[in-house]
Amino acid sequence: MNIFTQFASRINKAIEQLGLTPKDGGSLDLSRIAVEPPRDPSHGDLATNAAMVLSKSVGENPRALAERLAGVLAADPDVAAAEVAGPGFVNLRLADGFWQARLGEMLEAGTDYGRSTAGANRKVNVEYVSANPTGPMHVGHCRGAVVGDALANIMAFAGFDVTKEYYINDAGAQIDVLARSVLLRYREALGEQIGEIPAGLYPGDYLVPVGEALAKEFGEKLLSMAEDEALALVKERTIDAMMQMIREDLEALNVHHDVFFSERTLHEGNGSAIRTAIADLTLNGHVYKGKLPPPKGEKSEDWEDREQTLFRSTEVGDDMDRPLMKSDGAFTYFAADVAYMKDKISRGFEELIFILGADHGGYVKRMEALGKALSGGSVDVEILLCNLVKLFRGGEPVRMSKRAGEFVTLRDVVEEVGRDPIRFMMLYRKNTEPLDFDFAKVTEQSKDNPVFYVQYASARCHSVFRQAKEQLGESWIERKTMKDAAHLLVDEGEIAIIRKLAEYPRLIESAAQSMEPHRLAFYLYDLAQVFHSHWNRGTDNQALRFIKVNEPELTHARLGLVQAVSDVLTSGLALIGADAPAEMR
Structure with a gap:
């Protein structure tokens, strides 16, 4: 259903008809030929660079070659005009009949329109959020959660075999601090006056219920236990409580994972998983004993002025070698990353995607090197x-949450504005760009609020269906009848909507392959804009309205157009993780 892929095939066949022969006697290289929408829509529906790509190898002037190619393509019954532009682009304007036929395909596919096999069932692991289980989700986690979840949805829709994963950072010093913080709340629950929370511990009130639950379960028993024994019990209960809170926070945002992987499992059995991973690297010549120069600026906690066990990561693309074991034999934090990535690879994934905060920029080269x-x-x-x-x-600026003590919680934001504005707006900027989220603007009912504008288009579609049922009856909302009447859609506004809908399959494939889910949010806004524009034309011109009681066949055709818009809005918003409402309240 990707018309750009379809026409790429037609253009290749047209090139065959030209009988082109490369000067070197080899075969034509068609791999760099692109078929895309023209930058200026007034130039047509499709544009190809085929003549410019091939001209040098066949020894022809690119514009002259474009003229020949345009002549062959003009004979295609679906092409209304083929024109040469600039240094040798060929612009194609497609016939109304071609677009009318595409609407029929859209109506047959329904909300599966745009689903693709481009991913070829390639096994992909998308890891996102992976917040430390030390408290509720905060707004800093929100963007990565939405980007990761939407990207995974889009890739699955594009034919990839996707697993959504959350890595639970439940080992290390921050978990010890968390346990000590909860022990303080436990003593408070037993009636002890604890005063101000000491510096270095977690101060949030969200730990109060955890302390109360421990007091209810153990009474005063933890007070008489050895500290290590008490901390072990507290860690277990606290991590479970924190992860339950995090799961509820994610559920409120409509974020879901298939796998929750615990870092602690890598350290079990004296770190056997980590030792095995390091042994594998060693066998392949990637590990050595040595000393690293001191890092520039602030010293890393893993740096020692002694011989350590090092990953020879500079030989696989990193900018410095990485410590795996300290001089005393203790694992570095990166060593657990090695074991975790090895585990993913052993599960058969062909592509590993990590969604991280911008402050993790230093991880990029080391993780890419590790994968190699x-x-x-x-x-x-x-x-x-x-x-x-x-x-x-x-x-x-919004102030910090009182409940969390140090940040604005994700739940606070969801409860104030709802999940849909968050999901959509977190994608309405490319993930590498800063994003300003204004509570007032994302709940504003205007064109300036993208999520409202897109959802309002969905509501308008449903209002047309309700009106049709009221005036004409249920039988009018039948896809086959709509499809059979599609040939009656000839108005420029109607064809413009079909053109925009026809971009959806290509959009899905490109967003998946480039790993840029923001493209979907931009597309949905553009589709809503085209639809609203045509709606407004109908307000001014009764002849263009969707329901014409005295012209049943034309009404069926126009209802088909509305149905296709509704299907794509429903599909696209679902991939983003938002609803396509039947009415706005």
């Missing part, structure tokens, strides 16, 4: 960094 070393270059590793989100209310 562990897989021998057979597994692709992609790191997507999400820039900061700044919160405003009517242009004024």
Whole structure:
């Protein structure tokens, strides 16, 4: 259903008819031929660079070659005009009949329109959020959660075999601090006056219920236990409580994962998983004993002025070698990353995607290098960094949450504006760009609020269906009858809507392959704009209205157009993780 792919095939066949022969006697290289929408829509529906790509190899002037190619393409019954532009572009204007036939395909496919096999069932792991289980989700996690979830949805729709994964950072010093913070709340629950929370511990009130639950379960028993024994119990209960809170926060945002992977499992059995991963790297010549020069600026916690066990990551693309084991034999934090990536590769994933905050830019080269070393270059590793989100209310910065103590919680934002505005607006900027999120603007009912504008288009579609049922009866909302009447759609506004709908399959494939889910949010806004524009024309000109009681066949055709718009809005919003409402309240 991707018309650009379809016409790429037709253009290749047209090139065959020209009988072109490369000067070197080899075969024509068609791999660089592109078929895209023209930059200026007034130039036509499709544009190809075929003549410019091939001209040098066949020894022809690119514009002259374009003229020949345009002559062959003009004979295609679906082509209304083939014109040469600039240095040798060929612009194609397609016949109304071609677009009318595409609407029929859209109506047959319904909300599956745009679904693709481009991913060829390639196994992909998308890891996102992976927040430390030390408290509720905060707004800083929100953008990565939405970007990762939407990207995974889009890739699955484009034919990839996608697993959504959350890595639970439940090992290390921050978990010890968390347990000590909860022990303080436990003592408070037993009636002890704890005073101000000491510096270095987690101060949020969200730990109060955890302390109360421990007091209810153990009474005063933890007070008489050895500290290590008490901390072990507290860690277990606290991590479970924090992850339950995090799951609920994610559910409120309509974010879902297939796998929750615990870092602690990598450290079980004296770190056997980590030792095995390091052994594999060693066998392949990627590990050595040595000393690293001191890092520039602030010293890393893994740096030692002694001999350590090092990953020879500079030989696989990193900018410095990385410590795996300290001089005393303790694992570095990166060593757990090695074992975790090895585990993913052993599960058969061909592509590993990590969604991280912009402050993790230093991880990009080391993770890409690690993927090459562990897989021998057979597994692709992609790191997507999400820039900061700044919160405003009517242009004024939003203050921190009282409940969390140090940040604005994700739940606070969801409860105030709803999940749909968050999901859509987190994608209405490319993930690498900073994003300002204004509570007032994202709940505003105007064209300036993109999520409202798109959802209003969905509501308008449903209002047409309700009106049709009221005036004409249920039988009018039948896809086959709509499809059979599609040939009656000839108005320029109607054809413009079909053109925009026809871009959807290509949009899905390109957003998946480029890993840029923001493209979908932009597309839905553009589709809504074309639809609203035509709606407004009907307000001024009764002849263009969707329901014409005295012209049943034309009404069926126009209802088909509305149905296709509704299907694509429903599909696209679902991939983003938002609803396509039947009415606005």
